[in-house]
Amino acid sequence: MPQDDLLELAMKHNFWTWSMQQCPSVINVKKSQGVYFWDQDDKRYLDFNSMVMCVNIGHGNQHVKQAMIDQINELPFVGPHMVSKPKALLGEKLASITPPGLDHFLYTLGGSDANENAIKIARDYTGKVKILTRYRSYHGATMGAMALTGDRRRLHWEPAVMPGVVHFLDPFRYRSVFFKGRGLVPDSVYTQAYLDNLEEVIRFEGPQKIAAILLEPITGTNGIIIPPEGYMKGVREICDHHNILMIFDEVMTGFGRTGKMFASEHWGVKPDIFTMAKGLTSGYAPLGAVAMKRDIFDFFKDKTFFGGMTYTGHPVSCAAAIANIEVIQQEKLVENSATRGETLKQLLQEIKAKHPCVGDVRSIGLFGVIELVRDGLTREPFTEPDKPLKAIMARVKDEIIKHGVFLYNTFHMILIIPPLIITDDQLREGFAVIDRALDLADADIKQG
Ligand SMILES: Cc1ncc(COP(=O)(O)O)c(C=O)c1O
Missing domain, CATH: 3.40.640.10 (Type I PLP-dependent aspartate aminotransferase-like (Major domain))
Structure with a gap:
């Protein structure tokens, strides 16, 4: 069945809940394996959210x-x-x-x-x-x-x-x-x-x-x-x-x-x-x-x-x-989480040092966050908890997803929650995409 027909059918009779309703772009998932999943067009996504923070052992085990x-x-x-x-x-x-x-x-x-x-x-x-x-x-x-x-x-x-x-x-x-x-x-x-x-x-x-x-x-x-x-x-x-x-x-x-x-x-x-x-x-x-x-x-x-x-x-x-x-x-995944967690920490620090839009980064194991701010001193968040997702935040996230990294954001915070089987190279692969997308947020700050 063509992708568009499937999407239309999925929307016709099914009642969707908040996580889908608030999602700017819908992904029609076909298959998944390891730290990746694929949509109906065979586009591959690196799962930086373990889908919904749950696929700890990776997909398709x-x-x-x-x-x-x-x-x-x-x-x-x-x-x-x-x-x-x-x-x-x-x-x-x-x-x-x-x-x-x-x-x-x-x-x-x-x-x-x-x-x-x-x-x-x-x-x-x-x-x-x-x-x-x-x-x-x-x-x-x-x-x-x-x-x-x-x-x-x-x-x-x-x-x-x-x-x-x-x-x-x-x-x-x-x-x-x-x-x-x-x-x-x-x-x-x-x-x-x-x-x-x-x-x-x-x-x-x-x-x-x-x-x-x-x-x-x-x-x-x-x-x-x-x-x-x-x-x-x-x-x-x-x-x-x-x-x-x-x-x-x-x-x-x-x-x-x-x-x-x-x-x-x-x-x-x-x-x-x-x-x-x-x-x-x-x-x-x-x-x-x-x-x-x-x-x-x-x-x-x-x-x-x-x-x-x-x-x-x-x-x-x-x-x-x-x-x-x-x-x-x-597979010693608890140990891998701790070890890869050190790489995640380092990558987060590098992102923070490079981008003025990054106010704070925190992580423990493979549980990390990038907090985006308009101003490093006042710590004004890119978007406030009681306001709709600001266009620029949605653009940053879309840009990341467009380049094949799937992740989740709560307002101005980008969460990094990959499967515990992830390797250092795969972490770097995801961060390269995030790094480029954060240039958009930096540019938005410059424009004022
Ligand atoms: C900390 C925490 N508690 C409870 C829940 C609810 O779990 P469920 O969605 O399986 O009902 C979640 C879901 O994201 C969670 O993150």
Whole structure:
């Protein structure tokens, strides 16, 4: 079928969601392999976004595909109340890679409902209702997960989202309002200011009312914000002091993305619960999970957990997850993420040194961002979070995609989230295209 006919047909009966509606150019994908995918015209794209930040092991992996085929042949479906081999084996496999003590799992369909279920669990377990999350955060698109989300994506539905969520400020150094214009503040002072602020929020909200604090350990689509030294340890101490559960949303950061299997390992801080999805199957099948500590698991042994859906623990998804983790381990992809992450860091620094439009770059493992500004001193972003995508930002992104590098931007931030199998040469290949496209942004600044 010709490309145009296929596009027309795709648009005719299907209801498309925000990520597609806000996408300036639609790509009609035909096939994918490794770090690349191809459209219907056989144009090749280097995947700098792992499609939707999830294809950690790369596209078209034969081991995962075969595991899914075998599972479909053996047993394509069982009910959520039935035992199956892949579900049993996945629990064991996950327990072997999650931080010690966080080795009991509830399966979900993806990241949003993993967070929703984490909240249900925390509320039941603590008998408290309020949840604290940060403003610069995204936790999913269902109504509960939207309520947890701090960024402007929540605003569309407000106030009709799940009640009981309170947001607080995140320690984002580049755009911190606390120390604006006061020079370089040492990490310890900076960290303490944000922890004090959190304490203050808890005091006013009432610790006896707060079930949990839920955080992305490293903020994803809101700009790869890496917490300062001591911050996560401080949040853990605050949680312990007030008898509040700590929940990490590792939906994007899990499974090697940041150079560790899970991002919590960077600080040796253990949450009580954490959620995962995306890299759990590398997108080969829909699956999420909630990991919890033993006490919480035991709490529900004689209490009904009011949750679960028809496809909870779907055997094909569980089989895909097991094979996916095997690939991550056998191909040493966590290690590759850390090593290639050093190359990514260097390439980001080179881009920053060269282009006046680059205000800041940040990365950890293969999780990076380029922040575009109009003015390096005022840090005025190319486009504000509450304004439509400025034409120049769309042109920069289009230019990159036109030259065969697929990536994602949140407003003025370009995210770099490639498959963990990427090589140094492939990273350089992508950065050469980004480098040229940023000349457009530089020229736009010059024109004023
Ligand atoms: C940090 C984080 N949490 C939750 C979600 C929601 O996951 P899903 O789209 O699988 O529902 C996402 C999706 O991008 C995410 O990045």
